[in-house]
Amino acid sequence: MPKVLISDKMDPKAAEIFRARGIEVDEITGKTPDELKAIIGQYDGLAIRSATKVTKDILSAATNLKVVGRAGIGVDNVDIPAASAQGVVVMNTPFGNSITTAEHAIALMFALARQLPEADASTQAGKWEKNRFMGVELTSKTLGLIGAGNIGSIVADRARGLRMKVIAYDPFLTPERAVELGIEKVTLDDLLARADFITLHTPLTDQTRNILSRENLAKTRKGVRIINCARGGLIDEAALKDGLDSGHIGGAALDVFVTEPAKESPLFGTPGFVSTPHLGASTTEAQVNVAIQVAEQMADFLVSGGVTNALNMPSLSAEEAPKLKPYMALAEKLGSLVGQLAHDALGGIAIEVEGAAAQLNLKPISGAVLAGLMRVHSDTVNMVNAPFLAKERGLDVREVRHDREGDYHTLVRVTVDTQEGPKSVAGTLFGNAAPRLVELFGIKVEADLQGDMLYVVNEDAPGFIGRLGQTLGEAGVNIGTFHLGRRNAGGEAVLLLSVDQPVPEPLLWQLCNLPGVKKVKALRF
Ligand SMILES: NC(=O)c1ccc[n+]([C@@H]2O[C@H](COP(=O)([O-])OP(=O)(O)OC[C@H]3O[C@@H](n4cnc5c(N)ncnc54)[C@H](O)[C@@H]3O)[C@@H](O)[C@H]2O)c1
Ligand SMILES: O=C(O)[C@H](O)COP(=O)(O)O
Numbered sequence: 001m002p003k004v005l006i007s008d009k010m011d012p013k014a015a016e017i018f019r020a021r022g023i024e025v026d027e028i029t030g031k032t033p034d035e036l037k038a039i040i041g042q043y044d045g046l047a048i049r050s051a052t053k054v055t056k057d058i059l060s061a062a063t064n065l066k067v068v069g070r071a072g073i074g075v076d077n078v079d080i081p082a083a084s085a086q087g088v089v090v091m092n093t094p095f096g097n098s099i100t101t102a103e104h105a106i107a108l109m110f111a112l113a114r115q116l117p118e119a120d121a122s123t124q125a126g127k128w129e130k131n132r133f134m135g136v137e138l139t140s141k142t143l144g145l146i147g148a149g150n151i152g153s154i155v156a157d158r159a160r161g162l163r164m165k166v167i168a169y170d171p172f173l174t175p176e177r178a179v180e181l182g183i184e185k186v187t188l189d190d191l192l193a194r195a196d197f198i199t200l201h202t203p204l205t206d207q208t209r210n211i212l213s214r215e216n217l218a219k220t221r222k223g224v225r226i227i228n229c230a231r232g233g234l235i236d237e238a239a240l241k242d243g244l245d246s247g248h249i250g251g252a253a254l255d256v257f258v259t260e261p262a263k264e265s266p267l268f269g270t271p272g273f274v275s276t277p278h279l280g281a282s283t284t285e286a287q288v289n290v291a292i293q294v295a296e297q298m299a300d301f302l303v304s305g306g307v308t309n310a311l312n313m314p315s316l317s318a319e320e321a322p323k324l325k326p327y328m329a330l331a332e333k334l335g336s337l338v339g340q341l342a343h344d345a346l347g348g349i350a351i352e353v354e355g356a357a358a359q360l361n362l363k364p365i366s367g368a369v370l371a372g373l374m375r376v377h378s379d380t381v382n383m384v385n386a387p388f389l390a391k392e393r394g395l396d397v398r399e400v401r402h403d404r405e406g407d408y409h410t411l412v413r414v415t416v417d418t419q420e421g422p423k424s425v426a427g428t429l430f431g432n433a434a435p436r437l438v439e440l441f442g443i444k445v446e447a448d449l450q451g452d453m454l455y456v457v458n459e460d461a462p463g464f465i466g467r468l469g470q471t472l473g474e475a476g477v478n479i480g481t482f483h484l485g486r487r488n489a490g491g492e493a494v495l496l497l498s499v500d501q502p503v504p505e506p507l508l509w510q511l512c513n514l515p516g517v518k519k520v521k522a523l524r525f
Pocket of ligand 2 (some may be wrong): 035049050051072073074075097278279280281340
């Protein structure tokens, strides 16, 4: 039974779903990194929000971990390259809290426009300072969005409802989408020069870090009000403080900080500054949404192999997964076969599909081929890390879908570029379920790739098979199945034998020395 750890505060629905799907679950929150490291080894899945930092160090102890599920959007607390290298799938819930977070941005915009927190504190202190608090209307003001993805688009929609003019800087926003959203796509400088309010909705990346730098803050309109419900690090906090002190910036509201938890900051107590403790996603509705989504996604993966919203693996729906399962087994065997038979470094690999296979999602099939190929050299390779390792090793991976009828109703072909030229193996599914090799380096041969096997290349001549059987028999090696193929009568022949036990090295040498033998190799599937 798979076991999941929920290490951050999460709606109880998550644990309920895991249990209902036959998954054992522990909810242990507030652990230090060392404490987490000490227990993580027992879990197949880790469900988190933003508090747990899934570092390379934690992952190194997560020897059973298969999936990290983020109940939320941002995954900057997960070392995705390290997880990928270790074959751990990382998934998030990209839409579950978007409305809630957009609403928080709008709430903070109102808070700034009408100085609500300061007015509240003053009133509750018994001051009744009616003349101190003079606000601004939002109607007709220009709102500048930096980032117009899921959350930015919802903010735009709500802001348009408030009769604001919305402009957006987002290099990936298409002109068509901008029209659809009713917003104007602008350059960053244009946005800085025109916006009365600026709200940030990008992830924190090398391109967005410090996007509101001291220099860019100086380009904003006097009195600009700034909201950040996205990620700390998008704004230079020291420059923001200086801008508020000088009066150039009319107000700033931060839900997120460079260092969290932000228990102290030079910004605290600055007039015009409003803050919340990373509450963007904190509504009952959003937390129920993300808890249900993350638990369903992780359970799908752990129980049936379905992959949704993964950041380091192609998606595979729970309905697709059973259909693809036999193909992935076939693909992995074909990858393993070429991996075991290749003698030199491979320059490239082509994964081709035709017939029924051509109608399927090719990514998981090619991931399985690569996993089979590379597992020959490392048993920690799986479908998640195989494509990354292939890229790291400079392997050129080509995927081809053929729209043609072949000899088989479904076929997967793997061709590797070797120093001797391209070499190809192909397989099909018998009864839509049983993987079968049907071609080996240009020779038609039908074989199950199963357990211990022997691959023999020899000159096609009478008497050879008898000598081979006798040599194996005398050494006490029992032959299970026997598959023979040849290029042409009297030419080169290929034998694939399944044997009941591994063939020891001295016996392989003995077989190599039989007359007519060109090559012998022990294989294992
Ligand atoms: N405060 C919270 O509690 C909270 C809650 C949810 C999400 N978030 C954060 O909000 C942010 C936005 O989330 P989302 O769901 O809208 O993400 P998203 O991926 O849907 O949208 C991000 C947008 O940023 C744009 N972008 C990327 N690089 C850019 C750049 N250099 N300049 C301008 N735009 C750029 C992208 O094109 C995309 O449209 C994320 O950082 C997420 O972690 C915070
Ligand atoms: O990226 C997100 O989803 C938000 O930052 C929410 O973080 P939280 O789950 O820790 O509230």
